[in-house]
Structure formats: C-alpha cells, structure tokens
Amino acid sequence: MKYGFFDDEKREYVITRPDTPAPWxxxxxxxxxxxxxxxxxxxxxxxxSGANGRxxxxxxxxxxxxxxxxxxxxxxxxxxxxxxxxxxxxxxxEYKSECRHGTGYSIFNADYAGIKSTATxxxxxxxxxxxxxxxxxxxxxxxxxxxxxxxxxxxxxxxYEQDQVNLQYSLFISRTLFEKNRVMxxxxxxxxxxxxSKPVDNKIVTERFFGIAGAEADSWCGDKERFVGLYRSYKxxxxxxxxxxxxxxxxxxxxxGAISAKISLNPGEAKTIAFxxxxxxxxxADRIIxxxxxxxxxxxxxxxxxxxxxxxxxxNLQVNTPSKEFNTMINTxxxxxxxxxxxxxxxxxxxxxxxxNGYGYRDTVQDIQGIIHLAPEMAKEKIVFMLSAQVNNGGxxxxxxxxxxxxxxxxxxxxxxxxxTGHPAYRADDALWLFPTVYKYxxxxxxxxxxxxxxxxxxxxTGTVYDHLKRAVNFSAQRLGxxxxxxxxxxxxxDCLRLGKNGESTFVAFQYYYAMTVxxxxxxxxKDSEYISYINDKQAELKKILNELCWNTDRFIRGFTEAGxxxxxxxxxxxxxxxxxxxxxVISGFADEEQSEKSLDSVNRILNTKYGALxxxxxxxxxxxxxxxxxxxxxxxxxxxxxxxxxxxWLILAESLLNHGxxxxxxxxxxxxxxxxxxxxxxxxxxxxYGQFTEGKASPHFxxxxxxxxxxxxxxxxxxxxxxxxxLRPDAAGLKISPSIPSEWKGFxxxxxxxxxxxxITVENPEGKESGCSEFYVNGKKLEEAYIPQEMLxxxxxxxxIM
Ligand code: IFM
Numbered sequence: 001m002k003y004g005f006f007d008d009e010k011r012e013y014v015i016t017r018p019d020t021p022a023p024w025x026x027x028x029x030x031x032x033x034x035x036x037x038x039x040x041x042x043x044x045x046x047x048x049s050g051a052n053g054r055x056x057x058x059x060x061x062x063x064x065x066x067x068x069x070x071x072x073x074x075x076x077x078x079x080x081x082x083x084x085x086x087x088x089x090x091x092x093x094e095y096k097s098e099c100r101h102g103t104g105y106s107i108f109n110a111d112y113a114g115i116k117s118t119a120t121x122x123x124x125x126x127x128x129x130x131x132x133x134x135x136x137x138x139x140x141x142x143x144x145x146x147x148x149x150x151x152x153x154x155x156x157x158x159x160y161e162q163d164q165v166n167l168q169y170s171l172f173i174s175r176t177l178f179e180k181n182r183v184m185x186x187x188x189x190x191x192x193x194x195x196x197s198k199p200v201d202n203k204i205v206t207e208r209f210f211g212i213a214g215a216e217a218d219s220w221c222g223d224k225e226r227f228v229g230l231y232r233s234y235k236x237x238x239x240x241x242x243x244x245x246x247x248x249x250x251x252x253x254x255x256x257g258a259i260s261a262k263i264s265l266n267p268g269e270a271k272t273i274a275f276x277x278x279x280x281x282x283x284x285a286d287r288i289i290x291x292x293x294x295x296x297x298x299x300x301x302x303x304x305x306x307x308x309x310x311x312x313x314x315x316n317l318q319v320n321t322p323s324k325e326f327n328t329m330i331n332t333x334x335x336x337x338x339x340x341x342x343x344x345x346x347x348x349x350x351x352x353x354x355x356x357n358g359y360g361y362r363d364t365v366q367d368i369q370g371i372i373h374l375a376p377e378m379a380k381e382k383i384v385f386m387l388s389a390q391v392n393n394g395g396x397x398x399x400x401x402x403x404x405x406x407x408x409x410x411x412x413x414x415x416x417x418x419x420x421t422g423h424p425a426y427r428a429d430d431a432l433w434l435f436p437t438v439y440k441y442x443x444x445x446x447x448x449x450x451x452x453x454x455x456x457x458x459x460x461x462t463g464t465v466y467d468h469l470k471r472a473v474n475f476s477a478q479r480l481g482x483x484x485x486x487x488x489x490x491x492x493x494x495d496c497l498r499l500g501k502n503g504e505s506t507f508v509a510f511q512y513y514y515a516m517t518v519x520x521x522x523x524x525x526x527k528d529s530e531y532i533s534y535i536n537d538k539q540a541e542l543k544k545i546l547n548e549l550c551w552n553t554d555r556f557i558r559g560f561t562e563a564g565x566x567x568x569x570x571x572x573x574x575x576x577x578x579x580x581x582x583x584x585x586v587i588s589g590f591a592d593e594e595q596s597e598k599s600l601d602s603v604n605r606i607l608n609t610k611y612g613a614l615x616x617x618x619x620x621x622x623x624x625x626x627x628x629x630x631x632x633x634x635x636x637x638x639x640x641x642x643x644x645x646x647x648x649x650w651l652i653l654a655e656s657l658l659n660h661g662x663x664x665x666x667x668x669x670x671x672x673x674x675x676x677x678x679x680x681x682x683x684x685x686x687x688x689x690y691g692q693f694t695e696g697k698a699s700p701h702f703x704x705x706x707x708x709x710x711x712x713x714x715x716x717x718x719x720x721x722x723x724x725x726x727x728l729r730p731d732a733a734g735l736k737i738s739p740s741i742p743s744e745w746k747g748f749x750x751x752x753x754x755x756x757x758x759x760x761i762t763v764e765n766p767e768g769k770e771s772g773c774s775e776f777y778v779n780g781k782k783l784e785e786a787y788i789p790q791e792m793l794x795x796x797x798x799x800x801x802i803m
Contacts, residue, residue, distance in 0.1 A: 001681040006674065006688070007100070008324075011311065011332045012107075013688040015039045015099040018085035019092070021684040023064040025350060025708065026101035027340050028121060033128035033278070034348055037106050037121055039099040040086035042067035043350075047128055047158075047279040049402060050347045050354025054160040055208050055279045057153045060353050066153040068132055070119050070275070071240045072112075073147040075262075080240050083119035083134060084108045087234035101688070103310035103336055105303060114140025115265075124302045125309055129278025129288055133299045136273075138265035147243055149260040150275035151234075152210045153224055154185045156254065158279070160354045176222025176250045176257075181289055182211030183222045183257040184282055209285035210257020214273035214295035221258040223250035272296040313339070316374045319726065321741075321748035323665075325674040330721055333674065333688045337714040338370030340689075342382070346710045358404075358421070361389065361396035362493065363712055365433035370715030372440045373722060373752075379441055384455055387434070387468045392457040394468075394475030396430030398423035398490075406456040425490040428479070428499075428508045431472035435515040438469065440719075443730040446755055446790060451522055466526060469519050476512045477538065481560065484545045485509045488559060488627075493580065494615075496639035498627030500562040506550050506581045507558070513542055514588035525732070546590065554598045556581040556591075558616070561625045568616070574623040575630075577606045578616040579647050586654035596658055603651065604663065611683075611703045612671035613651055614696045615644040636699030643694040645671050645705075649716025656724030656740035661770030664725050665742040668717070690714050726750060727771075734789040737761065737776075737801055743768045755790065761799040775802040 003024075004015040015024060023038035034050065037043040042064035047053035057066060069087055073080035082088040085097045096111040105122035116137040123130045138144045155163040156170040163170050176185045186192070187206040196204050221227045221239050226248045229238025239245045245260050263271055272295050276288060292298050318331050345364055348354045365386050372379045388406035389397045398412065399421040410417035418424050442450055451466040463471070481487040481504035488499020492508045499505055516539040523531045550557050558568030558578040568578045582599040585591035591599065607613040616630075619641035624631035630640040638644070648671045655664040669675045671694070677687040685691045685705040692707030722728050727738035728750070735754060743765075750761040773786040777800040781792075786801055 002678045003680050004687070005677070006324075006328045006333075008328055008332065010100075010102065011314070012100040012102040013333070013686075015101070017092075018097050018099065021681050022686075023350060024101070024686040026106045027344070027709070028104055028106065028130060029123040030126060030128070031343055032126075033123050033130070034344060035121075035123055035130055036349060037068060038064050038350070039084075039101070039106075040064055040067065041069060041082075041084035041108065041119075041121075042086070044348075045130060045277070046348060046354065049357060050352070051160055051357040053158050053279065054155045054163060054354060055158065056277070057155045057163065058350075060350070064350075065234055068121060069151045069234060070117075070132060070134055071149040071151065071237070072115060072117060072136065073149070073240060073243055074113060074115075075145040075147055075243055077113075078241075078243070079113060081110070081112050083110055083117045085110070089235060102307070103332075104306045111139070114138070115144065115146070120299070120303065122303060122306060125305050129276060129280065131292075131299065131302070132275040132277075133295070134273050134275070135270060135296075136263060136265070137270040138267055141267050143267065144265050146263045146265065147218070147260050148215075148263055148273065149240055149245070149258060150210070150212065151227065151237070152257045152275075152277050154208055154210075154255045154257065157187065158206060171254070172252050174250065174255045175252070176255045178217075178220050178222065178247065178249065179282060180286065181213070181217055182209045182285055183220055183259060184209050184285065185222065185255045185257065206279065207281045207285075208257075208277070208279050209282070209289075210259065210275065210277045211285060211289040212259045212261060212273060212275055213289050213292035215261035215263065215271070217259045218262045219245040219247055219260045221245035221248045222255055223248045224254035224256040226250075227256055227258045272299065274299060310336070313374050315751075316753040317722065317728075318751045319748060320750075322745050325669065325672050326665075326721070326725075328674050329672055330718070330726075334690070334714060334718050334721070335371075335374055337689045337709065338367070338374070338718050341367040341710055341712070341714050342371050342378070344710060349707075349709050351707050352710055356399075358402050359386075359389075359400040361386070361398055361400060361430040362427070362433050364400070365396075365430075365437050366712045367715050368437050369440055370718040372437075372444050373728070376441060376445050380445075380447075380450070383434075383437060383441055384453070387455040387465060389458050390431055390434070390468055390472065391459055392461040392471070394431055394471030394473070395426040397458050398427055398430060404458075406458060407460060407462075409458040411459050423490075426475075427491045428476070428486055428489040428505055429492045429511055431475055432508065432511040432515050434469060434472055435511075435518040438465065439518045439521075442732055444754075446732050448525055448732055451526065466522060469515075469522065470531070473512075473515055473519055473535075476508070476515070480504075482564065483549055483560060484541065485549075485560070486512050494630075494639055496628070496630040496633075497559075498629060499559055500627060503560055503562045503627065505559040506546070506556055506568075507584055509542060509546055509550070510581065510584035510588040510590055513539060513546070513590045514584075516542075517589055543590065550581075551595060554602045556585050556595075556599055561627060563625070565625060567625065567628075572623070574618050574620050575616045575628070576618070577602060579603055579607055579613050579644075579651065580615070583647065583650040583654040586657055587650060600654060600658065600660070600663075608670075609643065609697055609702075610670060611694045612643040612645065612648045613667065614641050615639055615647055617641050617696075619696075619698050634699065636696035636702070638693050641696045641698050643671070643696050645690055645693055645713035646711060646716050649713060649718070649720040652717065652720030653724040656720065656727070659740050659771035661725070661740040662742050664720070664740050668721060668725065671717070690717065728752065730754070734787055734792075735759075737763075737786045737788070737799070738771065738773070739763055739801070739803065740771045741765065743770050755793060757793040758796045759788075759793075759799055760796060761801070763801045763803065765803040767803070769803045772803055773801055776800070
C-alpha cells in the first residue's frame, strides 16, 4: 500500500494518506533544541538533552500523542477539526490532508468545510525554540468566524524520567500564568525569591512559554486537565468544544500552554499567525514573540534560510542514476538521515526516549563517516571530540557523556565511571572504528597535517592524532586471546556477543587487520620506518592465524568463546553462518579472491532474503553459549537472526569492492526505504529513513522494520553506495573512480565538490558491464587509469569514464 511519494525537487516526502501504519516522523531543530514530529503532529521537544531538557511531553508505547496540536473551530456551526488529521480525526472522505516532511520542517495542509490551512512547524536556524506557523484561508463563498487554538502539553519536569515516573513529586512543582501574549509555565516557581546562583537542592526556577504572534490571544488555558476536560481526550477537548478556554491557570498537576485567537475571514481572505514555544524566561520569551510581529515575512525568510542550509550540504554530492530510489536516498534522504544520527546519536526518537545521555563510542565514530563527503569540517570537529574520548590506553570510552571533559574523565577502570554510565568494561571494537573514519576524512580533504594535530586523551595525557591511532592499535595488540586474535571483551560491534577476554572475535580481527593497513599508510607518510616494520610483522602474524583457524570451507567463523568453542562453523546447529565476518573479510582487504567469492556466495545463498541479508542464521534458541545474549530476543529479531540493516551497508561495500555491481545494487534495493514505498504496509516504518533492523524469516512479521532514524545503517549504507556502488574512492593525493553498478544501467552522472572544486562526472556503460573502465578523461585529456590526481583539478573539472 502507498501512503505518499517523494517530491525530489523540493526534497520533501509527501504523505497523502495520514493513516500510516506507524507514526512517520521528521526531526526539527538544532543541537541546542531538538524536536520530533510525526505526520499527525505527535511528538516532543527538548532543550539540548532528551533526558534532562524535555519540555513537551510524549507518551511512548502510546498512540502517537500528545503533539503540537492546532484546532480550528467554526463558531457558527460549532464544528471543529485539527490542522493535522489527528487528534480530531475527521472522516477522510471529507477532510483532505497532506503532510510534507522536509529538511528541518514539516508542513500540514488541510482542506475541510471550505477552510484551507497550512501549518508549518520548524525550529529557526541557530535558535532554541520552535514555531508553529498557521496560514488559514477562507475558500468558501461566505464570511467565516473561526477560533484557532494552539495546544502544547508541557512536561512537569525537564528530566524525562521524573516527569513520567516520579509523580508524587513532579505533579506538585509546576504552575502557569498568563502574560501579554503567552502562557508561562514555571517549574519550582516557589523558588522565585531564591538567587539563581544559590540553587536549593540543585534546583532553580525553570520557565517555558507558549505564545502567539500575528493575532491577539482571545482566551487561554494553562491547565491540561481543564483544557481537555474530564473523561475526554485530545480528540474532543472541552476547551475547544466550548469555544472558550476561560483563562485558567494551573497550580500543581499537569500544565499546558493553550491559546485561542478569533479570526474572521471574508471569502478568499487568508491570515497567518504563529504559535511559539520554548524553554525561556519571560523577558526572553517576550523578545522572541515580538520579533514575529511581521509574521508571514519572518516565517518565509526563516524557512528559506533553513532550506538553504540543508540543501547546500546536500549539493556536495548529487547523483543522477537510472534508479529513482537510489537518487532520492543518496541526494536527500539517506544524507539527511546521516546528519540526524550525526547530530542526535541515539538520544531521541519515538523509540529512544532520551535516556541515553551521551554518545556511544562506536556509534558516533561510525556516524561521522556518513557526512564526511558532505560536511568535512563538521566531521573533523566530531572526530577530534571522539579522539578526546579515547582513554590513554588506546581504548574508547564506551559512553561519552554529553558533559565530556577531556583530560578529566574517569574510565571503565574506575568504579565511578561504571556506576555513572552503567558500562562495566571496554569493548573490543570501539577505538578501531577511528581508522576508517580518520582515513575517510583525510582522503576526502587531503588534510594529512591532521595527523599532527594534538588532542587530549579522555583521562590524562595528550598526543597527536597519529599517536592516538597508534595507541588504538596497541590497545588491541595488548588484548589478544589464547589463539592470538583480538579478544572479544565486553562486546564487539555486536552488543549481544559477550566473548570475554579469553574469547576471540573474527570481526574485530578484520577491523584490526584493516587498522594496520591504514596506520601503515600514515606511517609511510611520516617516514616512521620502525613502526612500519612492526606493523608488517603484526599483520603477517594475524593473517597466518586467521587463515589457519578462521576459514571454514566456504565461510569465516565468528570467533571463539571463553571456553574455546568455535562459533559460526558450518556444522553448528544454530548460528552457523554470520554475515559480518564475510563482508569485513573483504572490506579489510584480508580475504583472497577465493575466500572473498566463496564467502559472499554463501551469504547470498544462506542469509539473503527479499528484505536484506540476515545477521546470522539459524537463530539461537537451544544451543546458545553463555555469552550469546542474542537468544534473549525472539527468533528473527534484532541480533537473533534479524536483518540488521547496518550490516547491509557493509555487504553493499564488500560486493562493490569485488566488482559485483548487480549484487551490490540488489542488496541496496532490498533494504532501501524508498524501494518499499509502494508496499509500505509491510515495512511499516517511514519509507524515507533507515531503521535498525527488519524482522527476519523466522519471525511471523517477516519484513517489518523497527527503530527508525537513529541507526548506524544510515552511515554504512551511505558509504556502501558512495564508495562502493558509485565508486568514489578518494585518497590523500586524489580521487579514484571505480563504479560497481547494475549492468542494466546505461550510465549516470554525478556532481561532487572535492577540495573546493566542482567535479562533473559522467559515466557511460555502453556494453552493460558491472564495473571496470576502458577509457577515462579529465577535462578532455585521456588518462591511463580512472584516477584524478589532485593537481589536475580545475574550478570545474569535467570527468568522463567509459566502462
Ligand atoms: O553495534 C551496535 C550498536 O552500537 C548499538 N545497536 C546495536 C548494534 C549491534 O549490536
């Protein structure tokens, strides 16, 4: 079933049926103010932290409520509806609606009873409050008397958990009052005479506001229960039905901001107003609301700024291939998704409630990879930040607090860190993710000097980036298991594999192998010959062990348990085949041709499904070893034989590196949200963003996807497509182009900004190949190989590759 379509020109996803199989969400906001909004205006907001800055309430596991509701009432007929289909939920035969999720904004168009409305929600660039703009047009032939009401449900405490759980406290600290054009909510308002510099029990007065610009407030309500009314709901609030909010303040219990304005419209007449909300003290709220007195112009200007900001990032890589699904994902939606994970990590969605109050090391270092080609400067800043969260023993802090203070942090070796973060030990892979990420940054920018930049370690000590990477290698070198492979420690990439310090992980071994290749290239640049021979020896040793112990006829095993038992052998009754060791054997450059071909064939034969490749199979049920935590999940779910979408990105890359364009693209399509647009009832999730996993064939809901938006899938698929399928593979000295495409593509074009120059790349595929290059031209000059040396770049560089 189809619920909407991609408007690629505007970079919007347009939902034409509001009764989507799940709330389909969008993000608004900046790192200072986050907001998530569904296609029925459900969602919540927070200042800075989803855990500690929660200002608009949302009920998880609920019915996508409450939300940013705008009600419209016809005062003559007393009929009312909402600017988004829900919460009033008028009959869809009479109520026409369209939701357009765009880049940092969402628009709701509605047409009901001769009244057209357009509600636009956004957070202005570099601001920490949100706008709900409403343009309302009388499309009927007669004068209309309307009441328009905005409603925002405030939390009682900025701490999400306190608001939802500790009601004996949080119900009794909130109150509201009305000033000029806004409802002000005060939390701990009783502390108003206490100096801000001397908090009581760490508490001062916090204020939130809900105001109106472009119209006078006619009535208002700050008490949620009085607004909704007893035994009613957001669908039929008493305050809306009565047409008057009765100017009610709250004192204890639940607060809200609700403001009604009366609007008279002649036939054809339109009016624009705005509701504005945020966490600000009254004088600041006043200043903000006043700045919207020229409501319509200000809103248009801000929306244009917002679009320009986003679209200018996307313009750094634009492609035009024969696949519209590929184009829309790479040009807009996968890119946008990558920025969302980059900005919000795993902090806040409809699944992540905001309690993860920090950055997971591996997740964040991986997320950076998705935006390097679009915003290298932003990537660099975050890389430096993550390097500063590396402990001086080379390992990464499993959780980097939002309050991270480089040089002064406790580590997993300290009981205080374990108590505060809940992470009891190092993970085997965390710091190894730095290698592909730092390499990609340097390759994209040519900024080799970055290796000499000094960065503090998390706990103590400072070193250059090069030194940080050496210590990361050393961290693994000092934590080898009995066979000489990297130990599995508390987990590797797979949170559900506890291999321990005497167990060993092939996935980490391949990462380690790759890390050594990367650091060797940096050591060559730095003419660090002693280190080069050290790395050569280490890598050769590792190669020998991997070949002797980990190749199992047609696959690589997953590793060894603490007890020395092999995981992932062909003959195992459960979990006999694992995806990641196969793709990473190729990506790391470890596997020889025969191993590469055989292992990826095995993946295709054993793990692949129409929705993507399973993470492993068969699922654990009765043969799980002690550290195989995946068994806690239902079969076919998450790490227990689910289709873990992040791994699909690595598979796309691995197939591309082997020049298997058809398969690489097949894997892209199986898991691409856009490819399921016309069967959205199967995937259920938004057709424009990735999810963490899709239920595998062992599940009765095979194909259903979960954990929207904030997932490493965004960055790995982006890398798989850009480096893999499109074959854009920069290195410090230039750019190699090595497409690996479906043979049916007759060609495609790309526009890419590279080191301040614009590349216009045309690829022709007259003979229907999957890869390879027979002719290559840069600005009309024929070159021997498909590689553009940096010195050949001109302001606009025209490139032609004939496959
Ligand atoms: O790699 C992890 C990630 O860090 C969090 N989500 C699950 C992934 C696989 O276990």
